[in-house]
Amino acid sequence: MENKKIIQLKEPLEVAGKTLTEIEVRRSTIGDEEDAMQTAIQLKKGKNPLTVEMCLMARVTRLPYDKIRQMHGQDYAAIRATLNELNGVEAPKDDDENPMTPSVS
Known part of the structure; x- marks a missing residue:
């Protein structure tokens, strides 16, 4: 199983005076998830998933949290998809995404 993967950004980010056109995404640990929750609590947004x-x-x-907030949806979605792939998590099926969507038979 891969531990990390590089993705190309659709829109470059300026971080610490450098222009990034690609970023490395690494597989997460349970500790990362715990630390992420703690950071969200410190931001007073611990209940916001x-x-x-x-x-x-x-x-x-x-990347700094503020740079993640500045990303556009396509780049953020690429990070999410890459992390899911690295962690071995399957993406939700379209039907699972919105339980209110009627199924077509």
Whole structure:
């Protein structure tokens, strides 16, 4: 199983005076998840699941939380998909995403 993977950003990020066009995503640990929750609590957003997830994404990419917040959806989705792949988590099926969507038969 891979431990890390590099993804290309659709929109470059400025971090510490450098322009990043790609970032490395590493597989997460349970400790990363615990630390992400603690960071979200410190931000007074511990009950917001997106904030907790964004804190986790900051840990596994080594990007500042504020830079994660500035990302556009396509790049953030690529990080999420890559992390899921590295962790061996299957992406939800379209039907699972919204239980209110009627199934087509």
